Amino acid sequence: MAAALLAVLGLALLGAESGSGAGSAISTSISTDGSKTHLTCTLNGSDTEIVGHRWVKGDKVLKEDALPGLKTQYELDTEEGGGQYLCVFLPEVVGKASVNVKGPPKVKAVKKSEHVTEGEGAVLACKSESFPPITEWVWYKGKVFVVSTETRTELHILNLDLEADPGQYVCNGSSTEGTGHAVVTLHVRSQLAALWPFLGIVAEVLVLVTVIFIYEKRRKPDEVPDDEDTGSAPLKSSGHHVNDKGKSVRQRNAS
Secondary structure, eight states, rough: OOHHHHHHHHHHHHHHHHHHHSSSSSSEEEEEEETTTEEEEEEEOOOOOOOOOEETTTEEEEEEEEEEEEEEEEEGGGGOOOEEEEEEEETSEEEEEEEEESSSEEEEESEEEEEEETTTEEEEEEEEOOSOOEEEEEEESSSEEEEOOOOOOEEEEOOOOOSSSSSSEEEEEEEEEEEEEEEEEEEEEEEEEHHHHHHHHHHHHHHHHHHHHOOOOSSSOOOOOOGOOOHHHHHHHHHHHHHHHHHHHHHHHHH
């Protein structure tokens, strides 16, 4: 009798841990079929009409429907790795429960590459939503300090050096189920990098002005020297006419 009472009490506690809702309990199960893993949540009953279901992992909605029913399932690839999945009966007041799928860590880089200016600081980050959670984070390379939680790690690099710091950084996460890693590439640009576009524009303007100047210089005719001014020509012509008059006078006197 005491054993039976303990068994019933244990089942009640399990139901209370697996789900939440207005007087409802949710049971969960995990099954594997080859390369697929099936997650199932079953609600024992509800006084509120069920209008749909939702599956969530972390902050990402994996699946949602608008179907009634006391059971909902989600299928995933076994190779996706472990993690904590949440099944939600809609509206949410009906109940929700966590389904923990064990597997080796699946570590991802928050951003696969970072571009930072020389002399500034950089933050490289990796995350993992695997279950069980990461218990140890390790980074390789660099003058750094690390800030980590169970689901995320950040590598802070101070006073970046243009020669020493660029390259690939590896974050490694370990749990009781194994290890996983991701690679983040850091690019460091010179402090003068922001000036290159401006200097390029200035250079283009200078080249354009030079070309225009040379073109205008070649197109303009040469200046005529002062001593070759055409104004002297009438004087020669005038002198010639004076001589001609003199000849005419002499001719008349001779006659």
